[in-house]
Amino acid sequence: MRLVLLFIGFLFLSGCKEEKKSNEGAKKSIPERAALSRDSQIFLGNRLFSEKTCITCHDINKKKIGPSIKEIMKVYKSKNGDIFAFLKGNAQPIVDTTASQVAIMQANINGFLKGISDEELKTISTYMLHVDELNPDQ
Ligand code: HEC
Structure with a gap:
């Protein structure tokens, strides 16, 4: 009798193991999204900026309360700054x-940008980087 229980216990345990394995497989098979084109990045970045x-x-x-996007980009371009690194909290401010x-x-950075994905953050910096091309000075 004890042997039978042991055997059932064994079946149960190995069954659980099997299930865990197949779950891991499911996690890995989350489909990858296609990379965004430059224009899509600017579109999404513009939207996130609002x-x-x-x-x-x-x-x-x-x-306004902060420097204009064009002013920020002038400084970042001339000093070869990295907007993504700044918004990620990994670089010191260089504009003001x-x-x-x-x-x-x-x-x-601590509030509205908390929990944002790197991909989204990159679209914001791409948008800022190209804002002068899309909005030339009048
Ligand atoms: C409540 C007002 C306010 C909001 C909202 C705000 N900023 Fe700023 N931002 C500022 C001020 C003030 C500065 C100037 C201080 C500085 O340069 O760090 C600044 C500076 C910056 C700079 C230049 C940093 C540097 O190197 O000096 C970037 C880039 C920037 N903001 C991006 C953003 C982005 C992206 C958002 C939206 C997630 C945002 N800001 C939201 C007020 C704001």
């Missing part, structure tokens, strides 16, 4: 380094 409220402080052309201004922007 959704994540960046637009309330950063106008394209004029200074006044402590109170930096604190305002830092609050957004």
Whole structure:
């Protein structure tokens, strides 16, 4: 009798193992998404720039609470800065380094950008990088 129970127990355990294995297989088979074209990145970045409220402080052309996107990009291009690294919290600010201004922007990185994927963050930096091409000075 004890042997039979042991055998059933064994079947049960190996059954569980099997199930776990097939679950792992399912996790791995999540389909990959196709890479976004440059235009799609700009489109999505533009949309996220509104959704994540960046637009309330950063106008394209004029200074608002924060510097304009064009002003930011002028500095980033001339100093070879990395917007993605800054928004990720891995690089120091280079546009306005006044402590109170930096604190305002830092609050957004900690708040609105919390949990954003790298792919989405990249679309925001691509959008900012190309904003002057799409909105030439009048
Ligand atoms: C509440 C106002 C506010 C919001 C909202 C805001 N920013 Fe800013 N941002 C600022 C201010 C002020 C500065 C200037 C301080 C600085 O340069 O770090 C700044 C600076 C920046 C800079 C330049 C940083 C540097 O190197 O100096 C980038 C890039 C930037 N913001 C991107 C964004 C993005 C993307 C969003 C949306 C997720 C956003 N900001 C939302 C106020 C804001």
